[in-house]
Amino acid sequence: MDRTCPRELAGLSRKFKERGITMGFHPEWSEISTWVDRSERIFIKKLSRNDTSWADSPKNGHQNGFFIPRAVAESDFFPELKNTNQAKPHIFDVEYPTFWPASGELKTSTIKYFSLRNPGDKDKEKPRYEWQHTGVPREQFKTLSPASLLIAGKLKQAMGETAYWFIVVDSVSEEAEIIETAFELNADFHFGLFDPAALTTPAFQTDQLISELSQAIKDGTLEQYIKKQTLPSPKTLAEQAQTKWLHENKAGDMNPFSVSRPGDAVMRISRDIEYSIYKQAELRYRAAQVARILLHGGGDPVANLVRSFSELDSIFLSAAQTRKSRAGLSFEHHVERLFRDGRVRYEAQVVFGGRRPDFVLPDIKELNVKGDAVIVSLKTTLRERWKQLALEKPLGAIFLATVDDRVSKEAIDEMDRNSISLVVPESLKKAKESAYDGYDNVITFRQFFDHEVKSKRPSLILPL
Template structure:
């Protein structure tokens, strides 16, 4: 599968326009809709057509899509604008098309425009592939369902960018640790948006996504500051080029995993819940969050029903299994993720293994409808913690 991943990365880098999204139940027809086929966000209309669709009429276009550099489909781009509909889709795939089944929910679709009527399509199916793709094209899991930017687009508030630039100008180290990056991103964002603890408590689901985006913007700015002069200088040999590229990619990977924990930490502080991070449990396992903390967990007399576990993973399509062996005293393992959509079969397996997902409120619609009630939003989860802790 590494070969497909590398082809997908190269296709994005060489395409006119590229787009990515997590495959949802709505795409596969699992929600019971009349139309299956990949739904494309309205803000990405330029991927499909030269002009934006207009309400009151439909429009369509037929193209060739080369999938995984393995086979082609003659597919249809269509905009539905008649009646109450206002959406873009890709339809018409040959019989036996392998990427629109229930098991594909949660996979990452990548579509690249190579010419006016010729596209390349890829589907990545594991967390490792997805995260390596995000790292290579310089986006995060939260930047899917939109056009992949060819370069950093300065769209944030001027005050936010000025704050970021001041931070970079005053750095005394080559590259700050993840915790410092996350902290500075929040400080700049909160200052630019006059955000207080009360504002965080009003909408924690929105705020954690905003912080994740802000921190990723800051990371890219620091990266450009540190490496722009280096890549503009001719390399002595291929070995030096590869060494530099690996250094950049490895730093991106190491950053992504921990920043989510740092932002969750700040959310829980704003709500004044009792918890600890990185508590060592059986077998020297280290869960991300234990509520109320290590002392209670280590006390055999403490009521196990009042112990709460929360893991944090950017994507969870197969990595969710890693948390099932952590914190043996706690039967239900809560897992916060930015993943958009998981198949019914995987959700059933998670439930059987005692895993309950926690996702940003706006991401819940990407999961099969019959499972949404059992998925917590971040606000739901904090309410549950407060209830258990009697607050």
């Protein structure tokens, strides 16, 4: 049963609309962050196919909700479940009100847990670790991209009838990227509980930077300090991240034939380790730039802020653009490291016919003479940019490597029709949140190196 939104909740929704923030089913980060700030705890889940397929197909209409992971269900985030039907002592449930800001709806939701399987099941005495959450707005779960996010909050103070809010964020939206950054969601993230108060730079990094800037100002050496702060080049950043991964895994190299899951290794290095290193460098670099503007000439910081606002705006715009371009460059360096350590013959960034794929195996000469070479292109995020690869089809086998888990079934089918094979990290191939499982034209990095290189094209590997 749905209820009318309480006055306070309705008022907040109205404020967002008045400010020009479109609620719809695609809330902007400014709205989401407002709810995060009001919460004492946050729950985020990367939605699986089972969490959303019911909304798109009438065959699964009975589900009407998502599943809560055991670790979260057994925490104190959600209301406590109780047995409300003595005739079925194995069923525990709770009914409670939830607010959905994207549509302004207050829903009566239910969490249900079946502690044992159905009486007719073969393993009926075996516990079932599934908590089903129903009573949600169906429209908000429709036509979502794979690996979309559900973000929920437990409010510090209840508003009206409820203390819980839920927002669904499509994985291809800018807000999903912001959430991944703000909550530091790793490449292998599936779900988690978060303390909003902890969403800041680690104290020791902040304190050290404050101390250094303060000392430079006191000594009159701010300009010299600022000049020393630089962003590492993509190559340097990649090498630092690879070195850290090798140390963590006690490995001597990144040979893809000896690393058990080379795709997962590349994903971990590029999306987690390298990004962490980059953020530390970026904080120091951008903080120094802003400090120079605010403290220019020893003048009033507020006056400098107002007069130099356009310059500050350019700094932060540049920061956002640099992050996006950095991701693509780093992926290329890490895949190249796999080729190099595996002694795979390759040529990088060669130009032919107005095209420039990331790698040609073994080289452009083989591609032009026999047409039996392998083209490997890289895309950290696919979107529609993969379609240009179809033009290269007559020249050799085409493989598109990515660490993107948001590719739709429709895109995979279209790639198959264009004879393009997708190469993905091992964990993403079988992930419940991605659409890759069951497609023959989607292979793992492990399969690419073992089958496509070592087995089918052994001449690509240089002898010891």
